[in-house]
Structures are given as C-alpha cells and as structure tokens.
Amino acid sequence: DADVTQTPRNRITKTGKRIMLECSQTKGHDRMYWYRQDPGLGLRLIYYSFDVKDINKGEISDGYSVSRQAQAKFSLSLESAIPNQTALYFCATSEGGSADTQYFGPGTRLTVL
Amino acid sequence: ELKVEQNPLFLSMQEGKNYTIYCNYSTTSDRLYWYRQDPGKSLESLFVLLSNGAVKQEGRLMASLDTKARLSTLHITAAVHDLSATYFCAGFMDSNYQLIWGAGTKLIIKP
Numbered sequence: 001d002a003d004v005t006q007t008p009r010n011r012i013t014k015t016g017k018r019i020m021l022e023c024s025q026t027k028g029h030d031r032m033y034w035y036r037q038d039p040g041l042g043l044r045l046i047y048y049s050f051d052v053k054d055i056n057k058g059e060i061s062d063g064y065s066v067s068r069q070a071q072a073k074f075s076l077s078l079e080s081a082i083p084n085q086t087a088l089y090f091c092a093t094s095e096g097g098s099a100d101t102q103y104f105g106p107g108t109r110l111t112v113l
Numbered sequence: 114e115l116k117v118e119q120n121p122l123f124l125s126m127q128e129g130k131n132y133t134i135y136c137n138y139s140t141t142s143d144r145l146y147w148y149r150q151d152p153g154k155s156l157e158s159l160f161v162l163l164s165n166g167a168v169k170q171e172g173r174l175m176a177s178l179d180t181k182a183r184l185s186t187l188h189i190t191a192a193v194h195d196l197s198a199t200y201f202c203a204g205f206m207d208s209n210y211q212l213i214w215g216a217g218t219k220l221i222i223k224p
Contacts, residue, residue: 040122040216040217041216042117042201042203042214042215042216042217043156043201043203043212043214044214045211045212048210048211050210056209058211059211090155090156092156098163099144099161099163100144100205101146101158101161102146102158102212103158104155104156104157105155106154106155107154107155
C-alpha cells in the first residue's frame, strides 16, 4: 500500500463550490504539506503543518484553508473554488531532521469550470 | 527571499550522451534537493545535498553542490530512455522552513 494517499485523484467542480482534498499517510511523519503544481511553475507551497497543533501558511495560501485532524491526516479546502485554482495538488510528508526529505502522494487533479 | 532557477527547461538528447542540468539559487540555502517526476505521476526524491562540495551518485545520475557559487548540478552519464522525465531542484529556505522549487527540466531521451 502507498505510504501517502490522496483522495479524490480527480475532481471536476464548478465555480463557487466548496471542495475538500484529503491526504493520509502511514509513514508516521509529523510534518505534512500541501502544494499545487502548474505547468512551467514548479511546485508552490500552500500550507504546511509540523504537528497537529501547528499550521502555517505557505507562499500561496489565499483562497485555501487546511485542517490537521490527526498526525496522519491533513486536508485542504477550497472554500469557494475559482477557475484559476485548476491545478494538480500534491500532499507531502517529512520526518524532520537534517535531510528532511519530503515524500509525495500521487496527486489530485482538480478542474474548476 | 530564495529564488531557484533551472536551466535548461527543456532538453532533448540521444541515448548514450552526457548532459548536465543546472540549478542556480539566489541566497544561502543549507540544503538542495533533486526530484524526478514522470508524466502524470508523483515526485520521487533523488538526492539531498547538505554541504558545500557534496556529491551524490545513483546509477547514471550524479548531483553536486557548490554553495559558494550557489549552484547545484545534475549530471547524466550515458543517458538511457528510462531517464526521460522532468527533474526538479528545490532549495531550503531557513527563515520559514520551506522548500522553494525550480520550474523543472523536461528531459526527453530518444532511443
């Protein structure tokens, strides 16, 4: 089984709808991240959490919110989706330490019409 | 503010050739990461470089870090078709514990 899972894998929605993307991990890592990927722009950090009580905004948090329900679960919400939020969304986890390598989920492709 | 720039952004090459992808970054960064992404897939960690002069190798890929020049390179030796992918570098920003990503280099290796 995959260590980092994301649901749904694909979602098409309409402008103004509320959307939740979910991420679960079995790696036992404390740190979790949400990124979006747009063609030609690399990845941009939306939010990150170093433990259940620690939530931090990333580079592009406007229009998004998150919830860290447990060490293993981190969800991303779009309160009122807009077309320019159409992107590929990735969840990642890391365990901290000197290397702190991030491990990525399979991604959620979101289309906002 | 850390900025990360990769070049080239697109590279088409023949099998058996050698080539280098460059990753320049704008301010001090304690760590430099290289990831691989296959089309429609997730990102896979390749290397983490933690200090000046660090060199890591895995198969036909070798990554190095020069913190004084603010430059990391990913060298491909005797390329094979299976290495076709998009390669990203990312620098670590101490001030807020974030990774800042380059735009990626799309590598196509023709058999």
